Structures are given as structure tokens and as C-alpha cells.
Amino acid sequence: MTIAWRVxxxxxxxxxxxxxxxxxxxxxxxxxxxxxQHVDVRLTAEDGYQAERSYSIASAPEDARVALTIERLDDGxxxxxxADALRAGDPLELRGxxxxxxxxxxxxxxxxxxxxxxxxxxxxxxxxxHRAAALRMAAAVGGPDGxxxxxxxxxxxxxxxxxxDVIYRDELERLAAExxxxxxxxxxxxxxxxAWTGFRRRIDRMMLAExxxxxxxxPHVFVCGPTPLVEAVAAALVELGHEPARVKTERFGPTxxxx
Amino acid sequence: xxxxxxxxxxxxxxxxxxxGILSEIFVPDLTTARAxxxxxxxxxxxxxLLVYAHGMGMVVRCPGCDAVVLVVARAGPRLWLDxxxxxxxxxxxVPPA
Numbered sequence: 001m002t003i004a005w006r007v008x009x010x011x012x013x014x015x016x017x018x019x020x021x022x023x024x025x026x027x028x029x030x031x032x033x034x035x036x037q038h039v040d041v042r043l044t045a046e047d048g049y050q051a052e053r054s055y056s057i058a059s060a061p062e063d064a065r066v067a068l069t070i071e072r073l074d075d076g077x078x079x080x081x082x083a084d085a086l087r088a089g090d091p092l093e094l095r096g097x098x099x100x101x102x103x104x105x106x107x108x109x110x111x112x113x114x115x116x117x118x119x120x121x122x123x124x125x126x127x128x129x130h131r132a133a134a135l136r137m138a139a140a141v142g143g144p145d146g147x148x149x150x151x152x153x154x155x156x157x158x159x160x161x162x163x164x165d166v167i168y169r170d171e172l173e174r175l176a177a178e179x180x181x182x183x184x185x186x187x188x189x190x191x192x193x194x195a196w197t198g199f200r201r202r203i204d205r206m207m208l209a210e211x212x213x214x215x216x217x218x219p220h221v222f223v224c225g226p227t228p229l230v231e232a233v234a235a236a237l238v239e240l241g242h243e244p245a246r247v248k249t250e251r252f253g254p255t256x257x258x259x
Numbered sequence: 260x261x262x263x264x265x266x267x268x269x270x271x272x273x274x275x276x277x278x279g280i281l282s283e284i285f286v287p288d289l290t291t292a293r294a295x296x297x298x299x300x301x302x303x304x305x306x307x308l309l310v311y312a313h314g315m316g317m318v319v320r321c322p323g324c325d326a327v328v329l330v331v332a333r334a335g336p337r338l339w340l341d342x343x344x345x346x347x348x349x350x351x352x353v354p355p356a
Contacts, residue, residue: 003282040279054276099278101290101306227271248306251272 003095005042006030010090011065016167020071020119021083022058025092027066033057035126036103036222036250039068039096043078053078056122056224056250057097060129061105062137069167071119102250106134108220110152111213115203115233117159117225121167123250124156124224128182132175153181157211159203159229161190185211203229205236215241224250274308277317280331283338287350297346298326305348 008025015021038056045051059067072083086092104112104127112131114124131154160166166186176184187199187207199207213219221242223233230251237247274290281289290306301323308328311318316332316339330341342348 003279038275038278052279054279095279095282098282098288099275099290099306100288101278101304102273102275245307249273250275 003098004029005093005095008066008092008094010086010088010092012088013086016069017071017165019083019165020069020167022067022069023082023086023092024065024067025094027094030066031097033061033066033097034100034103034105035060035130036123037097037099037126038123039066039094040098041068041078041082042093042095043081044093051077054098055082056126058122058125058129060126060133062130062133069119069122069125071167102222102224102248104220104222105130106152110154111217111219112152112154113212113219113221114154114156115158115208115221115223115225116156117203117229117233118161118165119167120223120225120229120250120252121158122224124222125168125171127222128154128156128172128175131182132179135179155183155185155211155213157185157187157203157207159187159189159225162188163191163193163196203233203236205239208233208236209240212237212240212242215243218243218246221247222250223247225252227251270312272310272312274304274306274310274319276310276312277305277319277329277331280317280333280338284331284340285350287353289348289350292348292350294328294345294349295347296321296324296326296328297344298328299324300346302347 006027006029008027010023011026012024013021038054040052040054042050042052055068057066058069070079070082073079116124131152172184176182187203188196189202191200221237223230230249234247234249238244278290292305293302294305295302298321301321309320309322318327319329321328326344328344332339
């Protein structure tokens with residue numbers, strides 16, 4: 001079925017980092033989504049010229065509004081408008097949710113290994129937000145919350161340039177602090193502060209061997225980021241013995257435009 | 260590889276990236292459909308294939324043998340679909356309501 005184009009309304013805009021901001025949308029008739037899915041956004045110029053890009057959904061299915069987090073790319077055709085110009089109350093044309101391949105929900109199970117480069121964190125954040133909301137709900141209805149958590153332990157390995165470029169930093173810290181089965185590991189490839197004592201290099205096989213579960217644990221792996229990072233990580237994971245079919249990837253292309 | 264030399268490598272994406280335009284043709288989500296490459300016979304979920312995005316559309320290639328599995332392009336008021344490279348596409352059936 002053709003996925004309908006809809007006109008959403010920007011409800012709010014939240015700065016995340018100096019280069020990224022989140023657009024919260026009210027979408028009439030939104031059918032709901034699964035964590036990891038994306039939308040296509042279409043901009044139409046006054047002369048009728050149209051540009052279309054895909055952006056991952058950042059919000060959990062449980063959240064009230066659909067959230068997109070956009071990183072500004074200076075040579076981008078669409079992202080400067082979304083990252084700088086769009087204001088609360090503005091309309092935005094989109095269709096979605098799209099794509100059932102790069103999705104995770106509690107029913108898929110764990111362990112869950114997420115590997116992000118830059119704004120590749122966005123669809124993985126939707127998975128972590130969904131996981132937290134679904135586990136909270138399981139606890140609220142008196143279910144075996146502890147058992148559920150042990151079944152879906154999660155680890156996020158996230159490569160960003162600097163501490164200030166870490167999107168959702170405070171929320172990730174909070175989620176990890178309140179959940180002993182969630183580990184968040186950052187690597188900051190261009191951080192100059194001596195206060196940072198964590199990883200400072202690009203994600204490589206040694207880092208993955210240290211952070212990832214062993215292949216025998218059969219984690220579900222989702223990798224999202226710029227194409228070179230995604231391809232290097234996926235190849236290293238397969239070399240370490242992870243099944244290729246369990247390593248799902250979402251590339252944005254080297255410019256990072258989109259998603 | 261030739262592709263890397265001529266720069267189109269820059270546009271390499273995943274099968275997921277073609278889901279929007281394919282939804283204009285197909286009822287089910289094709290990213291979870293299993294496609295068999297006519298070139299090498301390997302079967303994968305479409306989301307695991309490689310997509311090369313061009314101005315007019317998408318070329319979907321087999322990550323195993325690099326053959327073109329599917330082409331979908333926008334040509335004026337029409338969508339152009341070429342499935343020569345797909346020997347078979349198996350779509351999960353929608354359970355009856």
C-alpha cells in the first residue's frame with residue numbers, strides 16, 4: 001500500500017548539540033511505528049522543485065510525539081532547513097513509518113548490541129527508549145521485571161567527535177544509571193580535554209571484542225552511522241565470529257545527509 | 260573496485276533506503292522480503308542488499324556478487340521497475356484479520 005504523504009506540524013524544537021536538534025512533530029493519522037524505522041521528508045520550493053530525504057525516528061513507539069533528530073550538514077540540501085530554519089508551528093511533509101528490516105522491539109529479545117557513529121545514534125536511541133518504556137510497563141503491571149531485563153541486556157558503543165557532540169548525552173547517562181543491564185560506552189575521536197579518560201579512537205576490532213558480547217551469546221546487532229564506519233564495524237564483527245544475518249546495518253552515506 | 264574509483268561509492272546505502280519508493284508500488288514492506296539474486300543465487304532479506312541512490316531512483320545490488328537485483332526509478336509521472344536480476348522475491352504473507 002502506498003504510504004501516504006501527511007502534513008505534520010512542528011510542536012517543538014529542542015537543541016541537542018551545537019550541530020543537532022530534535023524536531024517534535026504532531027502527525028495527524030500517524031499509524032504508530034517500530035523502533036528503528038524512518039520517515040521520508042519532502043521539501044517543496046516555491047518553484048516546485050522537490051527534495052526528499054530519509055530520517056530515522058528518534059522517539060519510542062510509546063512516546064506521544066514523533067521525534068526526528070537532525071544533524072546540520074553544511075553542504076546538505078535539506079538538513080540546514082530542518083536543523084536551522086524550521087520553527088514550532090511550521091508544517092512538514094512526510095511519509096512513514098518506513099522499513100521493517102532495521103527494527104528492534106522487546107519481542108525480538110537480546111542481548112542487544114547497538115553501535116553508532118555520530119547521528120547514527122538516532123534509530124538506536126528509539127530502540128533504547130522503547131526498551132526502557134517496555135520494561136517500565138512490564139514492571140508496572142507486576143510482571144517479572146528482573147527476568148525481562150536479564151533477557152534483554154543492552155550495550156551501546158557510540159563514537160562521537162567530542163563530548164559536546166554526544167547527542168542525548170544526559171538521557172543516556174540517566175538510562176544507564178537507572179538500569180544495571182544497560183551499558184553505554186563512548187569513544188570520542190577528536191576530544192582534546194584531558195578530563196576524558198575513555199576511548200579516543202575510531203571503533204575497531206579490538207574495541208568491539210572488548211565491548212561486544214562474544215558471538216556465542218548470539219546478540220542482535222544494529223549498526224548505524226556514516227557508510228565507512230558501518231562497513232568497518234560490520235566487517236570486524238563478522239571477523240570476530242558474529243553471524244552476518246544478525247548484524248543489521250543502516251548506512252547514511254559518507255556525508256551523513258539523512259537519518 | 261570500479262565503483263570506488265569513480266566515486267559512486269559515496270552513495271552506497273542499505274536496502275532499507277529503497278523502502279519508501281518501493282512502497283509506492285508494493286503493498287507489503289519489501290525490506291523484510293527475501294530476494295534471490297539471479298546472478299549468484301544467494302538469498303537475503305532485501306534490507307541486507309546494497310542500494311546505490313541516484314537522482315532518479317535506486318539501484319539495488321547483491322552484496323555477494325555485486326549484480327543488479329532490482330532497479331526502481333522515477334521518470335516523470337511514472338515509476339520504472341526492473342526486476343530482471345531477482346530470480347524470486349518471497350514476501351511474508353499478512354495473516355488474515
